[in-house]
Ligand SMILES: Nc1ncnc2c1ncn2[C@@H]1O[C@H](COP(=O)(O)OP(=O)(O)OP(=O)(O)O)[C@@H](O)[C@H]1O
């Protein structure tokens with residue numbers, strides 16, 4: 569998969585620019601606050617239909633303008649897709665609030681965001697991704713669920729339906745009616761919740777096995793065989809490991825029943841995959857608690873590279889890799905490993921950095937396209 573070109577109009581501080589990308593390495597150099605991350609974000613938005621940096625895509629529109637265009641060409645399995653995205657702030661006259669209009673066209677045909685989702689899966693790695701290791705279980709679940717959706721889009725429906733039913737079950741638990749009445753009604757929801765919850769747990773356990781296989785190899789290479797990474801599902805439903813569907817379903821059924829009294833008291837559903845987590849282990853210690861900053865960063869990199877390999881297996885070609893501010897944070901050995909890997913596998917890669925000399929060890933720089941980013945403009949060097 570290959571992003572051939574992009575054209576941006578009023579995208580954040582990038583007022584009007586066109587870039588033809590290299591099919592291998594693209595490097596964006598510039599001082600702070602010039603627009604490097606904005607370029608990475610625009611490439612991501614072109615492929616996904618929305619940003620990873622903000623929940624509100626109207627932030628992508630330049631402050632002084634009412635709309636932005638993100639236009640570009642992406643090649644996937646030798647087919648060219650012309651993508652055309654318009655984001656426009658619509659003033660709502662009655663209550664003064666603005667509403668975002670989003671139009672996505674692929675090859676001149678209107679397309680929903682979900683349509684882009686299924687076609688293009690860039691892998692992005694930013695400094696914030698350290699949160700996958702350091703932060704709350706919800707961030708870890710989000711990473712895992714997104715990997716599964718990229719590999720198997722139907723999982724998105726399971727997750728959506730599960731969350732909808734969970735919401736309804738929680739609403740019922742908050743209801744003032746008699747316990748007896750509510751318990752009868754819960755039975756119907758619980759059947760669904762067990763069915764979907766079992767599928768979610770099963771998908772997660774299976775993908776963790778796959779991620780483990782891939783990540784282990786990268787991690788050992790980056791740490792000269794000194795460290796081994798392993799993800800371990802930490803479920804509030806399962807106490808012992810199993811990937812048997814019937815078994816998971818049986819255990820969840822039992823746990824839900826046992827937790828009913830507690831659920832009534834707390835007025836929320838306390839059992840299910842919405843409360844699950846996974847450990848990220850380095851050798852035998854939990855990286856979130858004991859890992860150094862560099863170890864945590866290396867671990868996230870191993871996870872992202874594992875995702876890259878899994879997508880390659882599914883699509884037969886590598887997705888683009890977006891690395892924002894990552895190189896300067898890695899030691900030279902890990903940087904060289906990463907660049908070597910990109911080169912060997914011919915992964916189209918976008919890198920931002922303040923200075924080029926952070927990347928000077930790399931001989932692939934000779935074949936890279938290097939862009940200078942200055943005050944919202946981009947010049948090829
Ligand atoms: N909607 C917007 N309209 C106009 N400018 C914006 C908008 N959103 C962000 N900016 C500005 O764009 C500028 C460039 O931001 P960006 O994050 O791309 O910088 P950067 O080159 O990655 O810098 P750093 O090296 O610090 O990461 C910033 O000054 C930011 O305030």
Ligand SMILES: [Mg+2]
Pocket residue numbers: 604605606892893
């Ligand atoms: Mg930046």
